[in-house]
Amino acid sequence: MSAQNKVYKHYTTEQGLPHDITYQIIQDSQGYIWIGTDDGLVKFNGDTFTTFGSEKGLTSNFVIDVLEDAKNKQFLIATWGRGMHVLKNDSIFKNEPLAKDYSKINKLYKLNDTLVYSASVSNRQVLYNLYTHRAFPRFFGYENEQLVLKETNNFKKQIRDINCEFIKDKLYVFDSELNIATENQIKGLYTFDVKNYKKVSFKGTDNLCVHSITEQNDYFVLASYTTLFFYDGTKFLEKRKLKMPKGKIIQMQLHQGKLYFVFINKANGLRELYTYDVRNNFITNVSDKLIIKSSISDFLFDEKGNLWITTYGNGVYQILNTNNSFYDASYFLNPNLRDIASLDDNIITIAPNIIYAIKNDTVVTSKRIPFHTETFQIQNSKEIDVIVPNKLDESYKDKLMEYHVVNKSHNQYYFKFSEKTVVITGFSFVIKENDKVVSKGEFHALKESFIHNAVQHENYIYAVFGRLGIFRLNVITGELINWTKSLGIDANMFIDIEKKGNTLWIAANNGVYKVFNDEVVQYTTKNGLLSNHVNDLFVDAHNILWVATQKGLNVLKDGNFYSIDKNLGQKSLSVEKITEYNNYLYVAGNRGLFKMDNLYPFQKKLNTHIKITQQNTNFRIAVINFINPNTIKIQYQLNDDLWIETSNEKLEFKNLTEDNYKLVFRYKDGLSDWSYTEPYRFEITKPWYQQLWFYILFILSISGVLVLLVYHQLVKARKKNKIFQKTLLEREKLQEDLKNVRHQIAQDFHDDLGNKLASISMLSNLSLKKTEKQSDLYPSLHQINKDANFLYTGMRDFVWSLDYKNNKLREVQIYLNDFGEKLFEYSNINFKSVNNVAKSNAILPHYWNKQLVLVFKEAMTNTLKHSNATEVLFSVYLIDNTLEIKLEDNGVGFDLNFSGRKNGLRNMEERIASIKGTITLQTTKGFSVCFKGKIRE
Numbered sequence: 001m002s003a004q005n006k007v008y009k010h011y012t013t014e015q016g017l018p019h020d021i022t023y024q025i026i027q028d029s030q031g032y033i034w035i036g037t038d039d040g041l042v043k044f045n046g047d048t049f050t051t052f053g054s055e056k057g058l059t060s061n062f063v064i065d066v067l068e069d070a071k072n073k074q075f076l077i078a079t080w081g082r083g084m085h086v087l088k089n090d091s092i093f094k095n096e097p098l099a100k101d102y103s104k105i106n107k108l109y110k111l112n113d114t115l116v117y118s119a120s121v122s123n124r125q126v127l128y129n130l131y132t133h134r135a136f137p138r139f140f141g142y143e144n145e146q147l148v149l150k151e152t153n154n155f156k157k158q159i160r161d162i163n164c165e166f167i168k169d170k171l172y173v174f175d176s177e178l179n180i181a182t183e184n185q186i187k188g189l190y191t192f193d194v195k196n197y198k199k200v201s202f203k204g205t206d207n208l209c210v211h212s213i214t215e216q217n218d219y220f221v222l223a224s225y226t227t228l229f230f231y232d233g234t235k236f237l238e239k240r241k242l243k244m245p246k247g248k249i250i251q252m253q254l255h256q257g258k259l260y261f262v263f264i265n266k267a268n269g270l271r272e273l274y275t276y277d278v279r280n281n282f283i284t285n286v287s288d289k290l291i292i293k294s295s296i297s298d299f300l301f302d303e304k305g306n307l308w309i310t311t312y313g314n315g316v317y318q319i320l321n322t323n324n325s326f327y328d329a330s331y332f333l334n335p336n337l338r339d340i341a342s343l344d345d346n347i348i349t350i351a352p353n354i355i356y357a358i359k360n361d362t363v364v365t366s367k368r369i370p371f372h373t374e375t376f377q378i379q380n381s382k383e384i385d386v387i388v389p390n391k392l393d394e395s396y397k398d399k400l401m402e403y404h405v406v407n408k409s410h411n412q413y414y415f416k417f418s419e420k421t422v423v424i425t426g427f428s429f430v431i432k433e434n435d436k437v438v439s440k441g442e443f444h445a446l447k448e449s450f451i452h453n454a455v456q457h458e459n460y461i462y463a464v465f466g467r468l469g470i471f472r473l474n475v476i477t478g479e480l481i482n483w484t485k486s487l488g489i490d491a492n493m494f495i496d497i498e499k500k501g502n503t504l505w506i507a508a509n510n511g512v513y514k515v516f517n518d519e520v521v522q523y524t525t526k527n528g529l530l531s532n533h534v535n536d537l538f539v540d541a542h543n544i545l546w547v548a549t550q551k552g553l554n555v556l557k558d559g560n561f562y563s564i565d566k567n568l569g570q571k572s573l574s575v576e577k578i579t580e581y582n583n584y585l586y587v588a589g590n591r592g593l594f595k596m597d598n599l600y601p602f603q604k605k606l607n608t609h610i611k612i613t614q615q616n617t618n619f620r621i622a623v624i625n626f627i628n629p630n631t632i633k634i635q636y637q638l639n640d641d642l643w644i645e646t647s648n649e650k651l652e653f654k655n656l657t658e659d660n661y662k663l664v665f666r667y668k669d670g671l672s673d674w675s676y677t678e679p680y681r682f683e684i685t686k687p688w689y690q691q692l693w694f695y696i697l698f699i700l701s702i703s704g705v706l707v708l709l710v711y712h713q714l715v716k717a718r719k720k721n722k723i724f725q726k727t728l729l730e731r732e733k734l735q736e737d738l739k740n741v742r743h744q745i746a747q748d749f750h751d752d753l754g755n756k757l758a759s760i761s762m763l764s765n766l767s768l769k770k771t772e773k774q775s776d777l778y779p780s781l782h783q784i785n786k787d788a789n790f791l792y793t794g795m796r797d798f799v800w801s802l803d804y805k806n807n808k809l810r811e812v813q814i815y816l817n818d819f820g821e822k823l824f825e826y827s828n829i830n831f832k833s834v835n836n837v838a839k840s841n842a843i844l845p846h847y848w849n850k851q852l853v854l855v856f857k858e859a860m861t862n863t864l865k866h867s868n869a870t871e872v873l874f875s876v877y878l879i880d881n882t883l884e885i886k887l888e889d890n891g892v893g894f895d896l897n898f899s900g901r902k903n904g905l906r907n908m909e910e911r912i913a914s915i916k917g918t919i920t921l922q923t924t925k926g927f928s929v930c931f932k933g934k935i936r937e
Helices: 481-487 692-770 778-802 809-823 848-866 899-914
Strands: 008-011 022-027 031-035 040-044 048-053 061-071 076-077 084-088 091-093 106-111 114-119 126-130 134-141 145-150 162-167 172-173 191-192 199-200 213-214 219-224 227-232 235-241 247-255 256-267 271-277 281-284 296-299 308-309 314-318 323-328 339-343 345-349 356-360 362-368 373-382 383-387 397-400 405-410 412-416 421-423 428-433 436-442 451-458 460-464 470-474 480-482 493-499 503-508 509-518 519-523 534-539 547-548 552-557 560-564 577-583 584-588 591-599 609-615 619-623 633-638 645-648 649-651 659-667 680-684 830-835 870-881 880-888 917-924 928-934
Touching: 022 308, 022 547, 031 076, 061 106, 061 323, 076 106, 114 256, 145 199, 191 323, 213 339, 219 247, 219 519, 247 296, 256 296, 314 880, 339 373, 345 373, 345 584, 362 397, 373 928, 397 778, 412 451, 412 880, 421 460, 436 680, 451 493, 460 493, 470 481, 480 481, 493 534, 503 534, 509 534, 547 577, 552 577, 609 659, 619 659, 809 830, 809 848, 809 870, 848 870, 848 899, 848 928
Parallel strands: 022 061, 022 296, 213 247, 339 577, 383 405, 534 577, 830 870
Antiparallel strands: 008 314, 022 031, 031 040, 031 061, 040 048, 061 076, 076 084, 084 091, 106 114, 114 126, 126 134, 134 145, 162 172, 172 191, 191 199, 213 219, 219 227, 227 235, 247 256, 256 271, 271 281, 296 308, 308 314, 323 591, 339 345, 345 356, 356 362, 373 383, 397 405, 412 421, 421 428, 428 436, 451 460, 460 470, 470 480, 493 503, 503 509, 509 519, 534 547, 547 552, 552 560, 577 584, 584 591, 609 619, 619 649, 633 645, 633 659, 659 680, 870 880, 880 928, 917 928
8 A cells, every 4th residue: 555545634733733833742641642833832632732832831932842750740841942841730830040051952851850951052961850950051072082971161072962862761872963074973872871971882883973773672773874773682683774865864763563764865954754664675755655845853653553743844644553545536537436346356446437447556547438337247257347227238348457348237146056046137037947947037017127236145035126125036936025025124225235144234225224034123323323324235254244324434343333434544425335355445435445454353442541530529521532533422420310421521510419429431432332430429518508517506606696695685674674664763753743843833823823813803803893983993993803813714724734633634624524514504505525535544745735725715715705606516535546626516607817816726726736736627617626636545
C-alpha cells in the first residue's frame, strides 16, 4: 500500500490548534498529548485542544519543549525568550529567575531532581534544581580532546551546541546539526550525570560526529550523517550507508521493525521524516507521501502505536496504527464506485460507465462503457459481464487486460446439488440432472424484475427479486414459495441474502434480518446499524458478517453491530459493495475504495480511556480517544435507576434527596461494548442548617433567648408594676384628695357664699316690699335683688358640678330632669323624660357635667320662652359607650341665622367642642338639640 493512502488525521488551526507552527510533542502518564506551539502549550484528548497561554500565566507563548514531572504532578515548559515555566493544577508560574542570556531554551531533560536544559546562546547549559529552585549556568567545551562542563567560559576550543537523547535513565550527549565548522564539532558519544560528561565507546563512532541515537530492547542504532551503525548492546553488528542526499539524520526511533528518522537535507535545509525498513533495506519518504511541505519539528509514537508528527507551519499529523488505506479521486477518474469483485490476483471495480482493474494497489487499466451501467458479474476466469437491464441485445464486446467484457441484461447463477444442476437466468430457472432438464419455470410473472442475488442452503435455492421479495426453490421437489412473505417479513425492497453457517441473513431497505429455523430477528439502527437501508452483505474468510449501508460500513460481532467509519479510513458516506482478497477487505463506496486489513478476525477494541474525579457530590469526567472520539457514549446510573446518557464534563448531584447513593459510569465507542467503572459512593445530607439537630438546637436556643427575654421583661414589668401600683395608689389618693377638696369647696361655697347670696336676696326682696316704686331707691334695690338671684342660681350649678359625686352620668340625668320638671311645671308645655342610664355607673370625663348641664338648661329655657310648644321630650341614652342626650319639642322652631339667637347657639357649640363632642341643632319641625360623645363605662 502506498504511504500516500495511509489513514491519517491532519490537525491545524481549522481543527482547533492555536497555531500551525508546532514544536516538541509528548504523551503524558495519563494519555494526553501535549504540543508546544507558537501560541502556547496545547493539551489534546483526541477531540478538543486545550490551550495554556498568557491567560494562564505563560510569559511567552513560544513553547519549544514540554516535559512531564510525574513525581511532582507538574509539567515543565521551555519557552523562547522567557525561560522555563511550571504548569501545575492548570496554572502556570515561573520559579527560575535567570538572566536574559539563558531565557531562550531549546530542549529540556530531567535527571533525578535536576532539570537540564540547553540555552540558545553558544556553549551554555543550565542545571536547575526542582526542589531548591536554584539555577546553575554552566559552559561546555573541549579540553584535552574531551567534552567538559565548567563554570567559566575560558575554553580554547568552544562548541556552539550539543544534542541530547534520554535512553534508559541515561542522558546521551552528541554533536548538534548546528555545529557546521569542523573544528567545533563533537566526536563520539558521551553520557552526562549532572556534573560531568563521560565518553561512551561504540565501535566505529568514537572519532565520528554522531548526530542521533536510539535504542529498543538493548538494540542500539547510531547515525553519523547518512550512515547507520547497528549494535547489540555495545557489540558492533554492522553499518549501512543509506542512499540519500547529503545531510544529517538528527532524530531516530525504532518502531515495529522500522527505523523512523528526521533527515536534514543539506541542499535546502528541509527537515523530512523517513522510514527505513531494516530487513528489506527500503527507504520511504513519509513527508513526501503525506505531502508535508513544512519541515518536521518532532515525531512521537503514542501508547497505541499511532504516529504523531509536528511541523514548522503545517500543524500536526496523526498516522493511525493500521494497515488500512483509502483510494479517492486522486486514484480514480470517477471515485463513485458501485460494485467490486476479485478476479485472479486483480480487483475489478466499476463506477457509472467506467470499469477499473487494480493490481498491486495500482489501477492497471480502465475502460469506459458506452452505456449506463453500475454493476457487473464475473462468470468465469475470462469473462466480465456488465449488467445493463434495458439493453437486451448483447452487442457490446471489449477487453479489460486479458478479460473479455460483454454486456448482459441480467445476472446468471449456477448451483450444483450432487447430480443436479440449477441455472437461474433473469427470473427463470432450469433444473438439470445428468444434463437433462427435469424441471423449469419462472419465479414470478413480472418480466422487469430480474434476480439480484441467490444462495444455496441445504436443498434450497434462495433468490432475491427486489420489491417482490425472496423466493425459495426446493431443488428436490420443485416446490417454489415466496419465502419472505411466508415468514411475514415486511419490506419495500429486498437487496441481498448471505449464508453464515446455518443462518441466513437478509438485506432490505428497513434493516438486516437474521433467519434461523424460520425464526426471524430484525436489526436496525437501534442495534448499531449506521443506516436501515442496506446495500450489501458479505461473509468474510473468518465467517464474520459485514454490512454495507447508505451511511457507512458495519460489522457484526457477538450479536452487535460496530461501525467502521472515517476514523479508520473508510471515508465513503455510502457503501455499495464488499469483497475480500489476500487478507484484505475491499469496500466500494461513493468516495472511492477502502482497503481494510483483515488478516485476523475482527475484534472489538475499546479506544476510549476515561478518568472520573470525585469531590463529594461533584464528578469530573475526562475522556481520551485518538481513534474515534466522535463515537463515544457515556452513561451513568444512580443506584438501580435507569441509565442516563451524558456529554457533560461535570456532573453535580447536590440537589438529590437525602440518601446514600452508588454511582456507576459506563462508556463505549464505535468499536467496543460497554465498559464499566468501579462504583462511586456518596451521601446526600441536608446542610447543617437543615439538620434535625440544628432545628432542635435552634428552637432550644430561640426558646432560651425568649425565656430570658420574657424573664427580663417580667422583671422589668414587675418593677414597672410596682411603680405603676405605687403611682395608682398615689393617683387614687390624689383623686380621693381631689374629691375631698372638690366636695369641701362645694360645701364651703354652699355654706358661705350660698348663704350670703340667699341673705342678700331675701333682704333685698323685703326692702323692695317696703319701698315705694316711685322712690329713687327702688330701681337699685330691684337690680340688687335680680343679680343676687342670678348669682345664687349660677353658683348653685357651679357648686353642683364641683362635687365629684355629680360626675356620674345618672346624676347629670337626674339633675337636668329635675330642672326640666320644675321649669315646665306651671307652663302649658308637657315635659317628658326617657333614659337607659338609671342603673348605669358610667363616669363622665372631668368638666363634662358642667358643660352638659349649662347647654341643656339653656336649651330648655329657650324652649320655654320661644317655642310655643305643647310637648318637650328629654332623652338620655348610653349605647356601646356612645352617649346621646337629646332635647326636642313640637314648637314653631326658629331661623338659625337670626342674630338674636346666634350668640346663645354659638356658646352651646363652643361648650360641646371643649369636651370634644358633637352637637346637632334641628329647627325645621320644632326645635331639637342632640349631643353625642364617647365615654368609658
